Amino acid sequence: xxxxxxxxxxxxxxxxxxxxxxxxxxxxxxxxxxxxxxxxxxxxxxxxxxxxxxxxxxxxxxxxxxxxxxxxxxxxxxxxxxxxxxxxxxxxxxxxxxxxxxxxxxxxxxxxxxxxxxxxxxxxxxxxxxxxxxxxxxxxxxxxxxxxxxxxxxxxxxxxxxxxxxxxxxxxxxxxxxxxxxxxxxxxxxxxxxxxxxxxxxxxxxxxxxxxxxxxxxxxxxxxxxxxxxxxxxxxxxxxxxxxxxxxxxxxxxxxxxxxxxxxxxxxxxxxxxxxxxxxxxxxxxxxxxxxxxxxxxxxxxxxxxxxxxxxxxxxxxxxxxxxxxxxxx
Amino acid sequence: xxxxxxxxxxxxxxxxxxxxxxxxxxxxxxxxxxxxxxxxxxxxxxxxxxxxxxxxxxxxxxxxxxxxxxxxxxxxxxxxxxxxxxxxxxxxxxxxxxxxxxxxxxxxxxxxxxxxxxxxxxxxxxxxxxxxxxxxxxxxxxxxxxxxxxxxxxxxxxxxxxxxxxxxxxxxxxxxxxxxxxxxxxxxxxxxxxxxxxxxxxxxxxxxxxxxxxxxxxxxxxxxxxxxxxxxxxxxxxxxxxxxxxxxxxxxxxxxxxxxx
Numbered sequence: 171x172x173x174x175x176x177x178x179x180x181x182x183x184x185x186x187x188x189x190x191x192x193x194x195x196x197x198x199x200x201x202x203x204x205x206x207x208x209x210x211x212x213x214x215x216x217x218x219x220x221x222x223x224x225x226x227x228x229x230x231x232x233x234x235x236x237x238x239x240x241x242x243x244x245x246x247x248x249x250x251x252x253x254x255x256x257x258x259x260x261x262x263x264x265x266x267x268x269x270x271x272x273x274x275x276x277x278x279x280x281x282x283x284x285x286x287x288x289x290x291x292x293x294x295x296x297x298x299x300x301x302x303x304x305x306x307x308x309x310x311x312x313x314x315x316x317x318x319x320x321x322x323x324x325x326x327x328x329x330x331x332x333x334x335x336x337x338x339x340x341x342x343x344x345x346x347x348x349x350x351x352x353x354x355x356x357x358x359x360x361x362x363x364x365x366x367x368x369x370x371x372x373x374x375x376x377x378x379x380x381x382x383x384x385x386x387x388x389x390x391x392x393x394x395x396x397x398x399x400x401x402x403x404x405x406x407x408x409x410x411x412x413x414x415x416x417x418x419x420x421x422x423x424x425x426x427x428x429x430x431x432x433x434x435x436x437x438x439x440x441x442x443x444x445x446x447x448x449x450x451x452x453x454x455x456x457x458x459x460x461x462x463x464x465x466x467x468x469x470x471x472x473x474x475x476x477x478x479x480x481x482x483x484x485x486x487x488x489x490x491x492x493x494x495x496x497x498x499x500x
Numbered sequence: 501x502x503x504x505x506x507x508x509x510x511x512x513x514x515x516x517x518x519x520x521x522x523x524x525x526x527x528x529x530x531x532x533x534x535x536x537x538x539x540x541x542x543x544x545x546x547x548x549x550x551x552x553x554x555x556x557x558x559x560x561x562x563x564x565x566x567x568x569x570x571x572x573x574x575x576x577x578x579x580x581x582x583x584x585x586x587x588x589x590x591x592x593x594x595x596x597x598x599x600x601x602x603x604x605x606x607x608x609x610x611x612x613x614x615x616x617x618x619x620x621x622x623x624x625x626x627x628x629x630x631x632x633x634x635x636x637x638x639x640x641x642x643x644x645x646x647x648x649x650x651x652x653x654x655x656x657x658x659x660x661x662x663x664x665x666x667x668x669x670x671x672x673x674x675x676x677x678x679x680x681x682x683x684x685x686x687x688x689x690x691x692x693x694x695x696x697x698x699x700x701x702x703x704x705x706x707x708x709x710x711x712x713x714x715x716x717x718x719x720x721x722x723x724x725x726x727x728x729x730x731x732x733x734x735x736x737x738x739x740x741x742x743x744x745x746x747x748x749x750x751x752x753x754x755x756x757x758x759x760x761x
Binding site for chain 2: 239
């Protein structure tokens with residue numbers, strides 16, 4: 171179990187002046203500006219959960235993760251993993267966690283991949299039998315066998331990421347931190363990685379803390395999402411709930427063989443909005459306020475629609491609008 | 501493994517070292533030619549040449565800036581994050597790497613280079629071997645002193661690397677480290693060339709144990725007893741420096757920031 175209490179991280183950044191003169195000025199007077207990357211957050215994560223940790227760039231996601239795995243020391247507040255503070259007992263905690271930073275590989279750049287795995291086996295003291303068993307399983311799951319003997323620098327990004335994941339799983343960590351594991355990957359590799367994460371979570375009930383900008387990752391994997399903005403948690407709850415709280419917004423796209431006059435259309439007392447573009451009409455409404463049938467009925471019979479498509483709100487839309495709202499507030 | 505991956509790097513260094521030895525050689529030839537004394541600060545010409553050649557080879561074998569370089573690289577590109585999530589001590593990792601590199605360097609470069617120059621100097625009469633017994637004993641003591649020298653260098657390199665947690669820039673620290681060590685370890689000129697008062701102090705600093713003392717042991721200028729004393733001093737310094745490094749790390753690691761992503 172991971173417990174985060176009133177966690178805050180403040181970075182001090184020297185203010186540098188521009189240009190050559192400014193450079194010399196900076197040499198003699200050092201002024202610092204303080205940046206609060208993580209601002210008083212509290213959170214409890216149970217064993218076996220898959221948490222989606224989302225937020226805009228620079229919202230404080232990575233900083234939180236780095237404190238959770240003991241790389242950074244908090245300015246105030248605490249993180250405990252099964253009762254131990256990771257930045258105080260780095261080595262003890264390291265044995266129980268696995269980390270993948272999508273932007274930085276842990277593998278040794280110049281040597282064949284298999285050698286990196288062997289080193290990890292020694293570092294984490296994985297017994298021979300377990301190592302073999304898990305390697306076989308991971309090779310099959312992630313399909314890394316084909317490039318096992320290539321130096322890491324010759325691998326493609328997708329291959330490297332799969333190898334990095336395998337490396338993080340080698341010692342069967344109780345908690346897995348994935349910081350943007352699908353960044354820059356193609357659809358197939360992403361799919362593959364998601365499947366792997368799910369399988370490992372079910373098989374070993376690994377706790378997974380995932381940050382990502384790909385909302386498909388969240389929809390496919392996470393039962394719970396935590397949203398952070400400007401260092402503060404702005405949402406913590408289940409995926410379905412966030413959708414509900416936002417309203418069950420549906421959009422019906424219809425094609426018409428005439429140009430409608432938008433202000434003459436029936437708005438059902440302002441519950442339905444219309445948008446006409448390139449020969450198509452988008453009808454947007456909240457399914458909790460108005461019956462879908464009545465809107466569909468209206469579209470077919472009164473508007474004489476030819477073609478018809480209905481879509482639900484995506485998590486991406488939800489996140490987008492929540493972040494937008496936050497930005498407007500601040 | 502990395503050592504072999506950078507074959508080219510190693511060979512370039514070897515060539516650089518060879519040129520250094522050559523230029524130092526001609527420098528001292530000129531110095532002794534123009535000096536009215538045959539013995540300068542206790543060194544005859546023959547002793548000086550063998551000392552300078554040996555100490556340059558020694559430098560090449562024992563000094564490896566790897567630790568400080570890697571730490572500062574890890575700090576500047578943020579990969580230090582990966583090191584902090586491994587269940588191994590940050591210090592021990594570099595210690596192990598350094599000893600591995602040292603072993604490989606001794607076998608691949610040290611053995612042939614020292615043997616060839618030693619045999620040549622002995623044949624030319626630059627080095628006088630009084631008895632096989634003393635030779636073997638000083639060889640053994642030299643090996644111990646060599647390992648200690650390399651560990652001392654690595655410990656200092658580690659401290660400078662960790663200092664880059666604060667500065668994030670390493671070049672200045674690197675230059676400071678290199679010039680200090682070159683100057684005070686007897687690599688540029690033997691420590692006996694310093695003013696008498698300074699010499700007395702320098703002999704007991706860790707730097708002497710990093711180059712001059714081991715080479716003097718190899719050249720059998722010290723009695724075994726003196727050699728043992730010097731080794732003891734080096735060990736004491738090693739303990740002190742490692743302790744300081746550990747203390748510094750425990751403070752600095754709280755300050756570390758991870759750049760990028």
